[in-house]
Amino acid sequence: MDFSKNRLSISEAKEIDMVHFLAGLGYEPAKIRNNDYWYHSPLRDEKTPSFKVNRRLNRWYDHGLGKGGNLVDFAILFHGCTVSELLQNLSGNFSFQKPVSQQSFAREEQEKQIKILGDFVLSSNALLRYLQQRRIPVDVADRYCREVRYELNGKVYYGIGFRNDLGGFEIRNPYFKASSSPKGITSFDNNADEVIVFEGFTDFLSFRAIHQQDPEDRFDFVVLNSVSFFETARPFMEKHNAIKLYLDRDATGQNCSRYALSLSAKYKDESSLYQNHKDFNDWVINFGKAEKKHIRQKLR
Known part of the structure; x- marks a missing residue:
């Protein structure tokens, strides 16, 4: 995929969510305290997590190194690359291999470590509350998801599992976002003329x-x-007469949408519907909140 014509600016790169970026590298927080996400440092070996990301500020600080900054500062240190090479990488032009191999290796290692022990009907109170927080009705989730029990680093966990076409699972719970191997797309073929595309x-x-x-x-x-x-x-998308894209509003999702639009007039970017939100689910969660706040203020 070539996004080089839509290269990110430094300011756009700095706005990429650091928690999502670290997840893409295979790093998940060891603990979360309000807006502070604590990790075992990706920049060095350590036993006690001392690498902090403040998600509200989208800034990081490594207490062991005494260094911190924004996403660009971190990514240059992590990949050992120049700013120009980083922006090419983030824009989808994977011409230099070090970051790609690190990202792939970290993610593949995590996927290999996750062992699925079984899948069941959704029943965990914590997972049902999580669905409620995301404003997803349980009866809808029941149709497409399973409660997955999995082992990671010798411990057993539960999560909401969404199966892909290859038999692997996307796994979510209030504290963890991961995938089991094999990883791939999930398609639903109803012999319709239109296909709707989501990122998550x-x-x-x-x-x-x-x-x-x-x-x-x-x-x-x-x-x-x-x-x-x-x-x-x-191949699956382009056999349809119309392809509607509901991808994330972050730089990666929007670059992908622009790339798709350059391929064919079949593609249509529908993300303007939730242009002030990070993705479709975030829009659904927050839908009506601004209007309700305005009404409350008027009633005071």
Whole structure:
């Protein structure tokens, strides 16, 4: 995929969510305290997590190194690259190999470490509350998800599992976002003329919740589970007369949408619907909050 024509600026790169960026490198927080996400430092070996990301400020600080800054500062240290090389990498031009190999290795290692022990009907109170917080009805989640029990680093956990076409799971719980191997897209083929494309499964579930009254076969669907699988999904997507993209509003998602629009007039970017939110699910969670706040202020 070539996004080089839509290269990110430094200011855009700095706005990329650091927690999501670290997850893409295979790093998950060891603990979360309000806006502070604590990690075992990606920049060195340590036993006690001392690398902090303040998600509200989107800034990091490594207490062991005595260094901190924004995402660009971190990524240059982590990858050992120049600013120019970093921006090319983040824009989708994977011409230099060090960051790609590190990212792939970290993610693949994490996926190999996750062992699925079983999948069941959703029943955990913590997971049901998580769905409620994301404003996803349980009956909708039940149709497409399973409660997955998995082992990681010798410990057993539970999460909401969304199966891909290869048999692997995307796994979510209030504190963890991961995938089991093999990783791939999730497609739903109803022999429809139109296909709707999402980046993550919570966006797909939110869409299905809003459109529960629609006929089951009105649309086909693809959940990429990662924009890196866009090319994998193209044969399925492009057999349709219309392809509607509901990708994330971050730099990666918008670059992917622009790339798709350059390929064919079949593609249409629908993300302006939630332009002030990070993704479709975030829009659903916050829908009406601004209006309610305005009404409360008027009543004071």
